[in-house]
Amino acid sequence: MRRLKRKFELHEPGFNAAVSAALRLREHGFAAGLVGGSVRDLLLGKVPSDFDLVTSAKPEELAQLFADFRAVGASFGVSLIGVGGVSLEVATAREERNYLDGRHPELVRYTADLECDVQRRDFTINALWYDPAEGEVCDCVGGIDDLERGVVRTVGDAGRRFNEDYLRMLRAVRFAARLRFELFPETRRAIQALAPKAAGLAGERINAEVTRMLTGPDPARAVRMLFDTGLLAAVLPEVAALDGVEQPPEFHPEGDVLTHTLLMLSHMACADANLAWSVLLHDISKPEARTVGEDGRARFYAHESMGAELAGKILDRLHFSSADRDSITQAVRNHMRFASVRDMRAAKLRKLIADPNFPLELELHRLDCISCHGLMECFVFLLDRLAAEPEHRRLPEPWVRGRDLVAAGVKPGPRFKTVLEEVFELQLAGELSTPEEALETALERFR
Ligand SMILES: Nc1ccn([C@@H]2O[C@H](COP(=O)(O)OP(=O)(O)OP(=O)(O)O)[C@@H](O)[C@H]2O)c(=O)n1
Numbered sequence: 001m002r003r004l005k006r007k008f009e010l011h012e013p014g015f016n017a018a019v020s021a022a023l024r025l026r027e028h029g030f031a032a033g034l035v036g037g038s039v040r041d042l043l044l045g046k047v048p049s050d051f052d053l054v055t056s057a058k059p060e061e062l063a064q065l066f067a068d069f070r071a072v073g074a075s076f077g078v079s080l081i082g083v084g085g086v087s088l089e090v091a092t093a094r095e096e097r098n099y100l101d102g103r104h105p106e107l108v109r110y111t112a113d114l115e116c117d118v119q120r121r122d123f124t125i126n127a128l129w130y131d132p133a134e135g136e137v138c139d140c141v142g143g144i145d146d147l148e149r150g151v152v153r154t155v156g157d158a159g160r161r162f163n164e165d166y167l168r169m170l171r172a173v174r175f176a177a178r179l180r181f182e183l184f185p186e187t188r189r190a191i192q193a194l195a196p197k198a199a200g201l202a203g204e205r206i207n208a209e210v211t212r213m214l215t216g217p218d219p220a221r222a223v224r225m226l227f228d229t230g231l232l233a234a235v236l237p238e239v240a241a242l243d244g245v246e247q248p249p250e251f252h253p254e255g256d257v258l259t260h261t262l263l264m265l266s267h268m269a270c271a272d273a274n275l276a277w278s279v280l281l282h283d284i285s286k287p288e289a290r291t292v293g294e295d296g297r298a299r300f301y302a303h304e305s306m307g308a309e310l311a312g313k314i315l316d317r318l319h320f321s322s323a324d325r326d327s328i329t330q331a332v333r334n335h336m337r338f339a340s341v342r343d344m345r346a347a348k349l350r351k352l353i354a355d356p357n358f359p360l361e362l363e364l365h366r367l368d369c370i371s372c373h374g375l376m377e378c379f380v381f382l383l384d385r386l387a388a389e390p391e392h393r394r395l396p397e398p399w400v401r402g403r404d405l406v407a408a409g410v411k412p413g414p415r416f417k418t419v420l421e422e423v424f425e426l427q428l429a430g431e432l433s434t435p436e437e438a439l440e441t442a443l444e445r446f447r
Contacts, residue, residue: 021083059071158189198231347429365378
């Protein structure tokens with residue numbers, strides 16, 4: 001086993017809590033250390049998002065030592081302890097063959113040997129542990145070397161590791177894309193062989209992994225890796241089907257729909273999950289909508305409305321919240337509208353600009369343009385409008401409401417709604433000057 005002397009200077013409450021819990025466990029005769037992603041990130045000079053512990057203490061022993069104790073995954077030997085106001089996940093070390101799905105708690109075999117525990121973990125870079133008592137990173141799987149050479153490699157047999165949990169294949173791609181690492185050849189081959197199995201993963205697990213890829217530092221590379229390994233065809237077959245869908249080269253010199261989508265992802269400047277999913281899905285129905293006219297040119301009529309419907313089905317399958325689903329499907333449905341903003345009726349344009357989803361849709365439009373023909377007139381037109389009339393970011397209150405019509409003696413009826421909408425549109429278009437004029441215009445329509 002390789003031991004690396006390290007002193008981590010970190011003013012993080014989570015780190016301090018994890019170190020003090022590990023030292024406390026050591027004082028009581030148990031083996032204990034920080035483990036998993038936190039040690040990986042510490043060695044890479046990043047601040048970990050959370051700090052997990054591994055120990056030889058069994059859950060009932062932890063319960064005696066820490067007043068704030070909760071068994072969260074009793075069947076896996078995972079507990080939560082509270083130390084100094086910080087909640088820490090503690091895994092009781094288990095034998096390698098005990099990677100279980102939680103359905104057979106009676107089969108869990110604990111071990112006092114941390115070396116044994118790390119053998120059941122997914123990747124060597126996640127299988128290091130840090131012993132704060134000795135100030136040492138302990139490595140019995142070659143994880144330090146893999147971190148240095150930038151490789152994601154399974155601990156032990158790749159096929160076996162992935163068969164224990166197919167989500168690990170997506171995790172491999174996430175870590176490679178996020179850390180700008182390569183997949184170890186044997187790890188990559190195993191993913192290619194087992195990729196179809198990822199289709200059976202629960203939607204919310206796929207969602208969480210892919211979202212982390214899309215909001216990471218290199219979403220385009222992540223999706224390209226998913227495609228190249230066959231994982232994209234398993235978890236998002238509709239996106240994989242964009243490959244090879246040819247578009248008119250005069251508008252799309254960059255190539256087919258998948259290439260265009262990846263280019264957009266590579267130009268994304270912020271880690272906004274709904275924007276990233278809108279990019280990924282904006283042209284999702286192009287394969288289905290594609291027709292070739294007598295002039296030999298490919299066209300994609302109605303791909304935005306068909307796309308919104310298909311995107312909705314995909315997002316439902318991945319268990320998106322209804323708010324996120326609505327924002328993304330609306331962006332897909334509207335994305336072609338931006339090409340005609342300069343000819344849009346004033347009221348329609350104001351409604352588009354005042355929509356809460358507008359900032360996302362505007363950015364989608366910008367990414368779409370810079371990733372194909374590069375024509376930015378519509379984008380610049382909208383920026384000019386926003387600069388000239390910043391108050392247009394919100395819709396005004398309508399000058400006439402139903403109650404005003406009733407007060408003026410109009411009997412409520414089916415025409416109410418249409419008339420109120422028409423008058424509001426005139427108000428938005430600047431064709432009315434005062435509330436009185438608006439009311440008069442409405443009343444005229446009932447005479
Ligand atoms: N399917 C999984 C999930 C997790 N792990 C192990 O459990 C640790 C903690 O998992 P998690 O918190 O999900 O990921 P981290 O590696 O901590 O990384 P991050 O927080 O960046 O996702 C991992 O490092 C890994 O050792 C595993 O072996 N197999």
